[in-house]
């Protein structure tokens with residue numbers, strides 16, 4: 001006879017848009033869900049749907065085997081630990097698995113993991129790659145890192161968040177390393193897109209007229225991405241099959257000029273041009289764009305072409 005396991009109890013700390021979406025997905029999947037937030041009234045809707053109010057950070061951490069924290073940054077997680085430890089007689093926290101779905105940098109995340117370890121908490125890190133509205137749907141994508149044994153123990157419960165859950169390795173900072181690189185891609189792309197809309201608008205081209213062409217251009221970036229990644233990892237930088245950095249810097253120069261002519265700040269594009277110029281000055285003029293990843297990764301900034309080598 002197949003035994004049906006009842007959904008495991010979970011606790012969620014942090015009731016911003018993401019924390020609420022997480023708690024909501026657990027409730028929808030039938031998990032008994034305890035919640036806590038610094039500002040209590042943000043939990044009202046979830047309490048009306050059957051969630052239980054924890055009362056304090058310590059009670060929340062003590063409420064069950066699996067605790068999720070999703071707050072603004074690692075400092076806020078530290079503040080929650082501090083509040084729990086402020087209760088009389090506490091020098092350690094309850095032994096529980098804490099899945100930290102708060103975004104922060106890899107270094108800060110490792111510090112937090114080390115502190116959690118010292119305090120007796122079993123720590124797994126996670127980076128959410130999708131917006132709050134996607135939580136509980138197939139579109140969810142969450143990257144995890146930390147002890148694989150914790151991931152395996154709780155993956156069935158975490159599946160309530162929907163979509164794909166990918167474990168990247170035992171280093172607790174690894175998911176944050178992916179997260180920060182992907183967020184850099186996302187926000188520099190969005191900034192670049194807004195910059196292009198601004199330039200187009202100054203030339204009486206509405207954003208909606210440019211949009212289908214911009215979409216095609218963004219698709220080109222997505223198409224080029226796997227080949228560039230393979231070239232970077234293999235150390236192949238020849239620009240003879242694609243645009244050389246000499247050609248790229250000329251093109252960026254025309255764009256900077258057009259931006260100035262249109263009265264739009266060229267700062268975003270000028271920064272990109274500075275990086276390419278530094279690589280060209282260092283002798284990489286015949287290389288492809290893949291060289292930039294290697295060049296900037298050596299620690300060169302776009303401001304030190306003299307130091308480049």
Ligand SMILES: NC(=O)c1ccc[n+]([C@@H]2O[C@H](COP(=O)([O-])OP(=O)(O)OC[C@H]3O[C@@H](n4cnc5c(N)ncnc54)[C@H](OP(=O)(O)O)[C@@H]3O)[C@@H](O)[C@H]2O)c1
Nearest residue numbers: 014015016017018019038039071072076079102103131132
């Ligand atoms: N929203 C999204 O679509 C999305 C997508 C991917 C990843 N994320 C990540 O998910 C995390 C949470 O995001 P969010 O959108 O829910 O909202 P958020 O604005 O990033 O964080 C709000 C939450 O942090 C709490 N908080 C802030 N400072 C605190 C402190 N010192 N002590 C205790 N709690 C503190 C807030 O409590 P109060 O209510 O009391 O202020 C609230 O619960 C972030 O790291 C974010 O980068 C969000």
